[in-house]
Amino acid sequence: MTKKIDEEALAEAYNRALALEKEGRVDEAVAAYHEVLAIDPEDHGGAAVRIASMGRGETPMKAPDAYVETLFDQHAEVFDDVLVEQLGYCVPLLVRQKLTDLGLGPFARLLDLGCGTGLTGGALRDMAEDITGIDISENMVEIAHEKDLYETLYVAEIIDFLDDNDDEPFDLVTATDVLPYLGALEPLFFGVADNLNAGGLFVFSSETLPDDIMAGRGFMVGPHQRFAHALSYLAERLAETGFSLVDVSDITVRMEEGAPIPGHLVVARRNPD
Incomplete structure (x- = not known):
């Protein structure tokens, strides 16, 4: 059974991570993206890819399916x-x-x-x-x-x-x-x-x-x-x-x-x- 995602906590962590990344505070941004992954293991927001783009962590073998599906569903129109x-x-x-x-x-x-x-x-x-x-x-x-x-x-x-x-x-x-x-x-x-x-x-x-x-x-x-x-x-x-x-x-x-x-x-x- 899929665990229900705390959408409010997810949004807060993700927005905080984005802000920290934009400010160049890489270590703090990576920590915040790990919080995102803990809340949403399927990674609809592509946190693992963002961590890798900052040169941290292991390079994923692919972008998460949930992220790719969400990204293109949102931008289809x-x-x-x-x-x-x-x-x-x-x-x-x-x-x-x-x-x-x-x-x-x-x-x-x-x-x-x-x-x-x-x-x-x-x-x-x-x-x-x-x-x-x-x-x-x-x-x-x-x-x-x-x-x-x-x-x-x-x-x-x-x-x-x-x-x-x-x-x-x-x-x-x-x-x-x-x-x-x-x-x-x-x-x-x-x-x-x-x-x-x-x-x-x-x-x-x-x-x-x-x-x-x-x-x-x-x-x-x-x-x-x-x-x-x-x-x-x-x-x-x-x-x-x-x-x-x-x-x-x-x-x-x-x-x-x-x-x-x-x-x-x-x-x-x-x-x-």
Whole structure:
């Protein structure tokens, strides 16, 4: 039975932690975020990620599911406007351009992981006969459904879906703006490989940080509470999970506080069994 959360105590601790973090009082902020975690172990507010973003504690393997679901449920109605118009996000269009430039497609079956409101589905709609979308946020999926872009939509955590799915394999899997919520990528990459035809394509975006900040780490939580990945880590994990690199591009993923966020657009092919 799930323990009832003391919402008042949670709000007080979380707001206090945010204020301390903003003031640069890191030790006190970390202590307050630990109070938040004690009240809400499922971590709807992403306290563990915020602690890691301040360089304290262990780097989580992924952002908490409760946090990601809450974050996107809350922002679903304004998501397209904020992401595209305010933050300059155009990764789905970059995916389309890259596939076109490489002469890849059309595709019979496309799986859009972290489909959100359907930005990638819309960008690739005429390149695939059948598109399936997956997102952890029910509110996001409802908006995607209203756009009538997908043959099938699921509300699910993507790793769970990939592990449990027994539908026909796909020949293209996309994951745009998914990796910033994942640290360790083996579960995702293995799951994608299991759901791709041999020779099928996996296209995804990632964020990164300068080498002196990454300091040899494969992944870390950056200052905006999103995971950054080293290109060497991406390449190693793809090779280990049965993929060959087709193309890697340096991209600007989005703007944040007026500054471009650098990242990579990766096209990989699943090796034959």
